[in-house]
């Protein structure tokens with residue numbers, strides 16, 4: 523991942539298509555925070571709640587459109 527053009531104190535919304543373990547969102551937040559951004563919220567289209575990615579976000583607000591449980595896979 524690569525960050526450019528982030529100014530200290532800027533407010534950031536981190537958007538990804540999917541949250542599974544939360545590793546990707548955490549890495550993105552770490553990178554932005556190191557550049558001085560303030561993460562306001564995260565948003566994803568799909569959450570796989572059973573992988574508990576939300577718990578890795580240090581209490582950061584996460585908005586999702588669809589929660590997909592393992593039982594969704596076969597439907």
Ligand SMILES: O=P(O)(O)OC[C@H]1O[C@H](OP(=O)(O)OP(=O)(O)O)[C@H](O)[C@@H]1O
Pocket residue numbers: 538539540541542543544545546547575
């Ligand atoms: O919450 P995590 O466990 O980090 O997983 C979520 C990430 O996994 C997928 O990307 P992937 O690395 O599979 O590649 P992609 O960008 O090609 O979709 C997805 O697009 C998220 O970015």
Ligand SMILES: Nc1ncnc2[nH]cnc12
Pocket residue numbers: 540542543570
């Ligand atoms: N467990 C998972 N299922 C589907 N897509 C993914 N992308 C990253 N982890 C995934």
